[in-house]
Amino acid sequence: MARPPKPALPLRQGVAASAVFCPPGAWPTTTAFLNERLPRVDDWAERVARGDVVDDEGRAVPDAPYRGNRRLYYWRHLDTEPEVPFEARIVFQDEHLLVADKPHFLPVTPSGLYARQTLMARLRDATGLVDLNPVHRLDRETAGLVVFNLRREARDAYHRLFRDRAVEKVYEAIAPLGAGPWPRTVRHRLAEPPGENFMQMQVVAGEPNAETWIDLVEPLHGPHEGLARYELRPRTGLRHQLRVQMNALGLPLLGDRIYPVLQPHENPPSFEAPLQLVARALSFTDPITGQARHFERAALTIAHR
Numbered sequence: 001m002a003r004p005p006k007p008a009l010p011l012r013q014g015v016a017a018s019a020v021f022c023p024p025g026a027w028p029t030t031t032a033f034l035n036e037r038l039p040r041v042d043d044w045a046e047r048v049a050r051g052d053v054v055d056d057e058g059r060a061v062p063d064a065p066y067r068g069n070r071r072l073y074y075w076r077h078l079d080t081e082p083e084v085p086f087e088a089r090i091v092f093q094d095e096h097l098l099v100a101d102k103p104h105f106l107p108v109t110p111s112g113l114y115a116r117q118t119l120m121a122r123l124r125d126a127t128g129l130v131d132l133n134p135v136h137r138l139d140r141e142t143a144g145l146v147v148f149n150l151r152r153e154a155r156d157a158y159h160r161l162f163r164d165r166a167v168e169k170v171y172e173a174i175a176p177l178g179a180g181p182w183p184r185t186v187r188h189r190l191a192e193p194p195g196e197n198f199m200q201m202q203v204v205a206g207e208p209n210a211e212t213w214i215d216l217v218e219p220l221h222g223p224h225e226g227l228a229r230y231e232l233r234p235r236t237g238l239r240h241q242l243r244v245q246m247n248a249l250g251l252p253l254l255g256d257r258i259y260p261v262l263q264p265h266e267n268p269p270s271f272e273a274p275l276q277l278v279a280r281a282l283s284f285t286d287p288i289t290g291q292a293r294h295f296e297r298a299a300l301t302i303a304h305r
Contacts, residue, residue, distance in 0.1 A: 009058055009073055013116045014125030017054075017073040024068040031063045034072075047074060076115040082268045084117045090126075091145070092295055096288055097158075098123065098132060098148040099295045104274035107140045113267070119146060136162045139240070141257070144171070144279025145295055157287040162237070168283040170233055171242060172217070172300040174276035175251040177228040183215035186245050190238050200262055201240045203248050211235040212245050224302060227254065242277065253277055254302070276302060 009017040020037060027033040034044040034053070047053055051060035053074050061072055086103035093099070100123060107114045115121065124132050132148050135158040149155045161167050187208035190201045217229040230251075232242050240259070246252060247259040254276040257263040281296040 008130065009054065011124055011128075011130060012075040014118075014121030014123070015075050015077075015110070015116055016124070016130065017075055019071050019073050022066070022068045022070050022072060025066065027066040029063050029066055030061055030072070033066050052077075076110060078113065078115050080267075081113060081115055081117055085271060088119055088122055090123070091297065093127075096150060096154065096286070097293075098127070098129070098150060099282075100146050100148065101297045102138060102143055102146050104141060104143045105269065105271055108134050108137050108146055114140075120148075123148065135159050136167075138279055139275075141255075141275040142277045142279065143274070144277075145282050145297055146279075147282065147295075154288050161284050161287060165235065165237070166284055168233070168281075169279065170231060170281040172278050172280045173230045173232055173242065173246065174220070174224075174227055174254045174300065174302055175230060175246055177219050177226055178216070178249060178251045180216060183213060185211060185213050186249065187211045188245055188248055190241065190244055192239070199258055201238070201244045203244065209236065210238045210241050210245060212242060214246075214249075220302075227302075229300065243275075276300060 020034070022033060025033065027036065030053070031044050031048055034041070034048075038044075041047075044053075045063065048061065048063045053061045053072055055061055055073070056071060084103070084106045086105060088103060088106065089101040091099050091101050100119060102108065102119050107118045109120050110118050120132065120134060124130065129150055131152045132150060133155060135147050135149050135155065138144060138146055147158070149158045188203045188210050189206040189208050190210045191204045192198055193200065193202050212235065213233040215231045217231050220227045220229065230246075234241055243253055243256055243259050247256070252260050255273045256275055278297070278300045280299065281294070283292070283294045285291070286293050
């Protein structure tokens with residue numbers, strides 16, 4: 001049997017309602033069930049008392065005797081969520097797509113410490129578009145262009161563009177001045193290591209699975225002597241690919257807290273010295289309209305917040 005569609009509950013500060021299914025069971029109350037099923041949330045009693053847990057009709061659920069075979073809904077909220085003090089900018093919007101210029105430090109979607117302080121939540125809150133969803137990702141530390149789909153029924157067509165590598169991506173980065181030759185295409189095999197250093201992708205032996213075209217745009221002068229601006233065009237899309245491959249050339253990106261040395265996690269995070277990497281341009285043929293799409297943002301400039 002097909003699952004019934006999720007009810008259209010309102011956004012709260014751009015965050016959509018999350019669902020939890022209540023199976024048959026012997027929990028004494030709704031709150032007791034939620035405390036056991038979702039123990040990472042430590043304020044279920046307060047949420048229920050405020051009316052922040054609702055049923056399919058959006059009605060507040062009281063802390064009554066437990067009743068199974070239904071779904072309950074709540075809005076993800078983190079009291080310790082860091083406030084990201086930089087704004088995104090919408091650079092394009094039509095009936096199919098929205099393209100935003102994401103600042104450094106802002107995650108694209110909720111994860112870990114972030115729920116409302118994400119690009120998706122901020123754009124949903126600003127536009128009221130409940131079905132707004134990204135069709136690709138950027139690292140939290142990376143700035144630049146992110147494409148969102150507005151229509152649920154067309155989402156997979158846009159996802160396929162990125163899965164099938166049918167999108168031309170252009171990045172800019174600031175790193176130490178390298179001897180070249182330029183331009184050059186670099187190929188490596190990247191893998192996620194086991195253990196505690198899983199954040200750091202590694203270059204390993206074997207058939208290459210990561211490829212990037214890199215060119216030196218210009219050496220920098222004055223206070224930035226010894227650094228250079230690079231253009232990077234990835235032909236594959238592995239996690240941290242550009243950061244790992246530039247580091248493998250002995251040219252770690254300015255502001256990188258993962259490569260070559262993994263820095264301690266900051267909580268609350270510092271917003272100083274952002275990673276000098278931006279997704280500057282995207283080009284593709286729209287799978288719905290057949291149009292040639294090209295989006296571009298301003299060039300990267302060295303920033304110290």
